[in-house]
Amino acid sequence: VDVAERRTVLIVDDEGAQEDAGFVSAALAADPALTGLTTAIRTSQTLTAGDLSTSDCMYLLNVRELPADLVLVLADFVRRGGGIAWFPGEQASVQWYSEALRKPGMKLFPLPLGVLQTAASPTTDLLAQEQTPFLTPVFEQHPIFSVYNAPDSPFPETVQISRWFQPASDWKPDDGERADGVRTLMRLRNGDPVAFEHALGEGRILTFLTGAGRRWSNWPAAPAAPGYVVMHLLMHQYLQRPVPDIELRELVEPFSLRWSSDEWTDSVEVYLPEAGPGEEPVAETFLRLQALQPQPAEAVSGAAKATGGNAELQLTIPQAGRPGMYRVRRFRPDGAVGDLAVVLNVPAAESALALADPAPLTTGADRGHVRVISGDDAAALGGSGAGRELRWVLLGLLAAVLVCEQLISLRLSYHPEAAR
Numbered sequence: 001v002d003v004a005e006r007r008t009v010l011i012v013d014d015e016g017a018q019e020d021a022g023f024v025s026a027a028l029a030a031d032p033a034l035t036g037l038t039t040a041i042r043t044s045q046t047l048t049a050g051d052l053s054t055s056d057c058m059y060l061l062n063v064r065e066l067p068a069d070l071v072l073v074l075a076d077f078v079r080r081g082g083g084i085a086w087f088p089g090e091q092a093s094v095q096w097y098s099e100a101l102r103k104p105g106m107k108l109f110p111l112p113l114g115v116l117q118t119a120a121s122p123t124t125d126l127l128a129q130e131q132t133p134f135l136t137p138v139f140e141q142h143p144i145f146s147v148y149n150a151p152d153s154p155f156p157e158t159v160q161i162s163r164w165f166q167p168a169s170d171w172k173p174d175d176g177e178r179a180d181g182v183r184t185l186m187r188l189r190n191g192d193p194v195a196f197e198h199a200l201g202e203g204r205i206l207t208f209l210t211g212a213g214r215r216w217s218n219w220p221a222a223p224a225a226p227g228y229v230v231m232h233l234l235m236h237q238y239l240q241r242p243v244p245d246i247e248l249r250e251l252v253e254p255f256s257l258r259w260s261s262d263e264w265t266d267s268v269e270v271y272l273p274e275a276g277p278g279e280e281p282v283a284e285t286f287l288r289l290q291a292l293q294p295q296p297a298e299a300v301s302g303a304a305k306a307t308g309g310n311a312e313l314q315l316t317i318p319q320a321g322r323p324g325m326y327r328v329r330r331f332r333p334d335g336a337v338g339d340l341a342v343v344l345n346v347p348a349a350e351s352a353l354a355l356a357d358p359a360p361l362t363t364g365a366d367r368g369h370v371r372v373i374s375g376d377d378a379a380a381l382g383g384s385g386a387g388r389e390l391r392w393v394l395l396g397l398l399a400a401v402l403v404c405e406q407l408i409s410l411r412l413s414y415h416p417e418a419a420r
Contacts, residue, residue: 006038009236010055014044015062015089020213023220024059027232037236044070052077057239061212062089065096075106079201083239084108086205087212088165090116098168110182110196110207112168117192119162134160134217135188142185142197144206144238147230155227163216164194165209204239255320257328257340261313264330264338266291268315273324282322291315320344 009028013021018041025039032038042049044063047070052058058077066074078084086109088097098112120133137159139145148156172178173193185206186195194209210216219228270287291313320326328340358372 006032007036007236007240008055009037009039009057009059010052011039011041011059011061012044012047012063013041013059013061014064014091018043019215020061020087020089020211021059023213023228024061024232027220027229028236030229035233048073052082053080055082056241057083057085057236059085059087059212061087062091064091065093065100068100071100071106071108074108075200078108078203078205081202081241083203083241084205085235085239086207088113088209089211090163092165107198107200108205110198110205111171113209114166114168114171117164117166134162135190137161137186137188137194140183140185144231144234145185146234147227155224158224158227159217159219160224161188161194161210161217161219163210164188164192166192167209202242206235206239255317255326255342255344257315257317257342258312259315259330261291263332264313265333266313267331269329270317271327271329272320273322273326276324287317289315289317 011021011024015021021041025041029035029037029039040050040055044060044066047066052073058074074084092113094113097109101107101109102112119135136157139148139156141149147153148159167173173184173191175182175184180198182196182198184193184195185197186208187193196207198205198207210219212219214220218224268289268291270289272282272285272287274285275282315328317326323344326342326344328342330338330340332338361367361372362370
């Protein structure tokens with residue numbers, strides 16, 4: 001499995017101070033060494049400043065609207081496996097979200113937006129006159145809400161939402177009745193839905209009709225902050241781009257990598273995995289290899305081999321014989337460095353099993369009671385009736401007891417004298 005040093009999450013926030021983006025970034029990448037995530041914060045004007053394919057998923061916060069060409073870029077991003085999380089703000093264009101993002105074949109938004117609602121403003125006659133300035137949500141069973149749905153979890157009651165978008169009045173709230181592929185994930189206590197999920201192509205889309213920061217809820221602040229952090233980490237896991245392919249191979253086979261000779265030089269540095277806890281120290285943990293021109297395939301220990309066409313180089317690492325992370329450092333012609341990390345998970349001892357010799361198990365002064373039987377004998381024992389010998393003994397004892405009972409009854413019972 002090829003692994004990246006860091007996974008990137010793109011956060012687009014069009015609010016001036018980008019406060020909401022700061023909260024999301026702190027939840028995802030407060031310690032990149034711990035979470036393995038990095039974030040890039042941009043505005044929608046610079047959305048395509050970098051290659052979107054390098055991002056696992058994308059947060060779109062407080063976006064009013066986007067040009068038509070950017071909408072096409074977003075749709076292509078999701079179809080190819082990228083994920084999107086929507087958090088519309090008060091500046092959101094209701095018409096754009098309801099129409100431009102819901103065109104046939106390009107459904108980037110799950111529902112038509114309605115009006116912006118505040119908890120302090122009663123919406124039905126059933127609400128009390130003195131209403132609290134916030135509502136607590138009810139979470140459906142979903143992977144991103146596992147911290148809220150855990151038994152005896154204290155976090156659901158800590159979330160307080162004061163503002164949210166309502167769906168359009170003609171939108172049907174029942175998922176089964178709509179049957180449009182949109183699932184409701186979270187509702188407020190008054191019944192308003194505020195979180196949804198749906199899919200487009202190979203990607204997933206999560207939509208929250210409340211804010212990602214503190215202006216519409218207390219979600220990023222104490223005491224709700226721990227649940228907020230865990231939820232966003234789980235959101236990345238749920239939205240992240242799937243692994244394109246996984247190579248299956250035996251660990252004892254030579255490990256090879258290929259790349260273009262026009263893109264990389266022939267200098268390669270390889271960092272081998274170090275010994276784990278309780279293992280013997282590893283003598284060799286660093287290799288400096290050189291990619292050669294194409295030559296006949298042969299075993300070259302400790303060196304790199306180049307095969308195939310002139311524009312392709314193949315690096316073979318004979319020392320890849322133990323599990324762990326192998327870091328391959330390559331160099332571009334302009335001096336730039338590119339690191340590639342590859343993880344091998346299965347030890348050779350576990351992937352190449354052999355029959356054990358029974359002699360070490362049966363020899364020894366204290367192992368006289370050990371007996372090794374073949375698989376066929378074990379199958380025969382398993383097919384025989386368990387406890388058959390004991391069953392016959394019990395039946396014999398039962399028969400003897402019954403006979404004794406009859407003899408005692410005959411001896412002790414009353415018998416009239418026979419007539420003479």
